[in-house]
Amino acid sequence: MSKTKASILLVEDDQNLGFVVRDVLQLKGYEVDWQKDGTMGIKSFFEKGFDLCILDVMLPNKDGFTVATELRELDKDIPIIFLTAKTMQDDRIKGYKAGADDYITKPFSTEEFLLRVEAVLKRCFDNGLPTGRKDVFNIGKYVFDYTNQTLKIEKNERTLTKREADVLKLLFINRNEVLARETALRLIWGSDDYFTGRSMDVFITRLRKYLKDDPEVTIDNVHGVGFKMVVR
Amino acid sequence: MSKTKASILLVEDDQNLGFVVRDVLQLKGYEVDWQKDGTMGIKSFFEKGFDLCILDVMLPNKDGFTVATELRELDKDIPIIFLTAKTMQDDRIKGYKAGADDYITKPFSTEEFLLRVEAVLKRCFDNGLPTGRKDVFNIGKYVFDYTNQTLKIEKNERTLTKREADVLKLLFINRNEVLARETALRLIWGSDDYFTGRSMDVFITRLRKYLKDDPEVTIDNVHGVGFKMVVR
DNA sequence: TTGCCCTGTTAATGAAAAGTTAAACAGCTT
DNA sequence: AAGCTGTTTAACTTTTCATTAACAGGGCAA
Numbered sequence: 001m002s003k004t005k006a007s008i009l010l011v012e013d014d015q016n017l018g019f020v021v022r023d024v025l026q027l028k029g030y031e032v033d034w035q036k037d038g039t040m041g042i043k044s045f046f047e048k049g050f051d052l053c054i055l056d057v058m059l060p061n062k063d064g065f066t067v068a069t070e071l072r073e074l075d076k077d078i079p080i081i082f083l084t085a086k087t088m089q090d091d092r093i094k095g096y097k098a099g100a101d102d103y104i105t106k107p108f109s110t111e112e113f114l115l116r117v118e119a120v121l122k123r124c125f126d127n128g129l130p131t132g133r134k135d136v137f138n139i140g141k142y143v144f145d146y147t148n149q150t151l152k153i154e155k156n157e158r159t160l161t162k163r164e165a166d167v168l169k170l171l172f173i174n175r176n177e178v179l180a181r182e183t184a185l186r187l188i189w190g191s192d193d194y195f196t197g198r199s200m201d202v203f204i205t206r207l208r209k210y211l212k213d214d215p216e217v218t219i220d221n222v223h224g225v226g227f228k229m230v231v232r
Numbered sequence: 233m234s235k236t237k238a239s240i241l242l243v244e245d246d247q248n249l250g251f252v253v254r255d256v257l258q259l260k261g262y263e264v265d266w267q268k269d270g271t272m273g274i275k276s277f278f279e280k281g282f283d284l285c286i287l288d289v290m291l292p293n294k295d296g297f298t299v300a301t302e303l304r305e306l307d308k309d310i311p312i313i314f315l316t317a318k319t320m321q322d323d324r325i326k327g328y329k330a331g332a333d334d335y336i337t338k339p340f341s342t343e344e345f346l347l348r349v350e351a352v353l354k355r356c357f358d359n360g361l362p363t364g365r366k367d368v369f370n371i372g373k374y375v376f377d378y379t380n381q382t383l384k385i386e387k388n389e390r391t392l393t394k395r396e397a398d399v400l401k402l403l404f405i406n407r408n409e410v411l412a413r414e415t416a417l418r419l420i421w422g423s424d425d426y427f428t429g430r431s432m433d434v435f436i437t438r439l440r441k442y443l444k445d446d447p448e449v450t451i452d453n454v455h456g457v458g459f460k461m462v463v464r
Numbered sequence: 465t466t467g468c469c470c471t472g473t474t475a476a477t478g479a480a481a482a483g484t485t486a487a488a489c490a491g492c493t494t
Numbered sequence: 495a496a497g498c499t500g501t502t503t504a505a506c507t508t509t510t511c512a513t514t515a516a517c518a519g520g521g522c523a524a
Contacts (some may be wrong), residue, residue, distance in 0.1 A: 057261065065261035160502055178380050199502055201482060208483095221380060221482065223510055224394055393511060430471090430514055437473060453471065455521060 006051035006121055007031035011067060012083070013039035013059050017106070023053070024110045025117070038062030042070050046170070046187060049075075049135055050122060058082045075171060079124045081116065082202075137172050140217035140231055144168060155212050163188070167203045171229040181226040221229060237282035238353055239263040243273035243299060244315065245291050249338070253286070253315075256342045258350070264331045270294030271422075274302050274395040278402070280417055281367060282310070284353060289316040305415075306405055369404050372449035372463055376400060385445050392442075395420070399435045403451060403461040404411065 012018035022034045034046060035041040038148060039061050044079050045053065053071060057064040068080050082103040102120050135146040143152045146169050149160045160168065168190045171179055184200060185192040204227060206218055211217050216232040240262050244250035254266045265280065267273040270291050277285065285303055288298040300312050313334045334348050367378040375384045378401050381392045392400065398420045403411055416423040417432060436451055436459060443449050448464040 058259070063258060063261060066263065069263075133479090163501070195503065198504090202484085202502080204482090205484060220391075221510090222391060223481065225381065228380075409514070427514070430515090433471060434473085434513080436471090440472095455470070 005029040005031065006125075007048075008033070009041060009045055009048075009050040009053045010034045011036075011038060011053070011059065012036060012056045014056070017056075017083075018068075020110075021113070024113065028114060030117075035232075038064070038067040038070075041067055042074070043187065043190075045071055045076055045078075047166070050078070051125070052079045052081065052117070054081045054083065054117075060087065077124075079120050081120055137169070139168075139172055139175075139211070140214040142214060142217065144172065151210055156213075158210060163203060164206060164210075167200070168196070168207055171207075171227065175229045175231050178222050178228045179226045184226065214228065239265070239280075240349075241273060241277055241282040241285045242266045243268075243270060243291065243296070244288045245269060246288070249288075249315075252342075253345070256346065256365055260346060262349075270296070270299040270302075271418075273299055274306070274419060275422075277303055277310075278398075281307075284311045284313070284349070285316065285355075286313045286349070289314050311352050311358075314354055360398070369401070371400075371404055371407075371443070371461075372446040374443065374446060374449065376404065383442055388445075390442065395435060396439065396442075399432070400439055403439070403459065407461045407463050410454050410460045411458050416458065 005028075008019055008025055010018065010025070010032055012021060012034065013036050018034055018036070022032045025032045033050065035044050035045055038055075039062060041053075041055070043117065047121045053068075055064040055067055059067065063228070064082055068082075071078055071080065084103055084105050102116050104116055119207050137144045137146070141153050144150070144165075145152075146165055149162065149165045151158050151160055166183065170184055170188065181197060182192050185196050189199070204221075211219070218230050220228045220230055222228055237281055240257055242250065242254055242257070242264055244253060245268050250266055250268070255262045257264045265276055265282065265435075267276050270287075271294060272327065273285075273287070285300075287296040287299055291299065296314055296316075300314075303310055303312065313336060315336050315338060317338050334352050336345060336348055369376045369378070373385050376397075377384075378397055381394065381397045383390050383400070399416065402416055402420065413429060413432065414424050417428050421428045421431070436453075440451050443451070450462045452460045452462055454460055
């Protein structure tokens with residue numbers, strides 16, 4: 001069945017506001033992951049997955065909109081709520097409203113806040129409850145369970161390492177499209193240099209070996225750019 | 233509901249002004265690519281594509297107007313805003329002639345600047361939001377995906393190399409018009425000498441081979457000038 | 465028509481990227 | 495500190511791709 005309460009990613013650099021928001025949500029039974037900057041937020045989302053993301057617009061390094069764009073690359077339907085300062089111009093709010101499921105202007109009351117959160121969840125999961133995050137993927141004849149780090153074909157199950165699972169998941173999210181080397185290195189390794197690149201190659205080799213039992217699934221190289229998982 | 237905000241190309245050689253402008257735009261949620269000279273700006277535009285370009289008039293090597301003209305060759309509808317140090321009537325006239333959508337004289341307040349930017353975007357994308365950059369082209373019976381570097385006809389898909397994709401895209405942008413050899417060499421290779429010219433010929437040969445399955449698509453030579461992709 | 469430059473085409477070359485395997489290493493646990 | 499596990503580094507091989515070369519036509523001006 002489904003989970004009882006949604007899990008929420010909160011990206012907020014302000015200590016005080018972050019603490020309060022997390023607390024309010026947790027008291028309502030939500031599972032909350034609080035990250036202080038966009039990069040960590042994206043990493044966490046990739047690894048854990050959430051039912052809803054709440055992003056402050058003003059963030060160090062990577063602002064909320066950029067974060068939102070990158071989150072949507074990982075999951076195009078993920079509900080997103082923005083937190084914005086009151087000083088923001090009206091037309092601007094209109095501008096990004098299209099990409100957001102809701103926006104809340106600071107300061108806000110906890111009641112209003114919770115109402116908005118629940119409204120978005122209700123709208124996105126029509127029974128009011130999240131369907132539960134999907135971290136089991138069907139890759140051709142394979143069944144890949146990301147959280148349990150297992151890869152199964154017919155009766156053969158293999159346990160993957162964290163890195164293997166990360167690379168496989170990212171490839172699958174971008175299946176039939178080129179996954180730029182740089183993107184993968186940035187997201188999974190956090191750095192993009194010669195050696196991490198070579199390291200990735202080693203993982204690709206290993207994953208190909210794991211996936212060789214279904215010829216419909218291949219990992220193709222696009223020279224100088226990255227890799228493309230092709231699922232026919 | 234995929235894109236949140238417009239992506240902007242900023243071409244500005246001055247460190248301080250460039251930094252400030254980028255920052256101001258980023259804080260407003262725009263995705264900003266800051267290039268320090270015209271050549272790099274054009275290259276970046278060709279490879280990534282943007283919703284709006286902001287060009288300083290005074291630039292090393294290639295001035296803003298020249299850059300604008302070349303940008304318009306790549307995308308005749310791209311919105312362009314000029315920045316200039318002083319009120320130079322001559323420049324203004326020349327600027328509008330090249331097709332500026334707005335013209336901002338330095339120094340300017342961030343408020344004024346942002347208003348102008350938003351106004352131009354609003355004017356150009358009537359719903360206030362950019363349409364999103366298109367990098368999938370229909371070339372006769374072919375479907376060419378620039379970012380994924382694929383060229384497809386019916387069920388046959390072939391992956392292109394970076395250079396092949398670059399040349400093909402440039403030819404297509406100038407379809408039914410002559411693409412000067414020099415233009416292509418400058419933009420894609422960055423230099424225009426005998427050997428790069430010969431190299432280009434090799435790519436033309438290869439692209440012709442790839443495109444031979446649709447007789448309605450040809451790459452014709454214009455002796456001494458360049459090539460013309462003809463799509464009937 | 466002749467000669468010269470420009471283009472078409474194919475093959476050879478060399479450099480860089482990727483494939484592969486094994487050893488080294490780091491972080492745990494026992 | 496020995497063993498175990500997972501990741502990175504290293505060393506070597508193979509592949510890929512842009513460039514260069516080599517040769518064959520073509521177009522155009524004189």
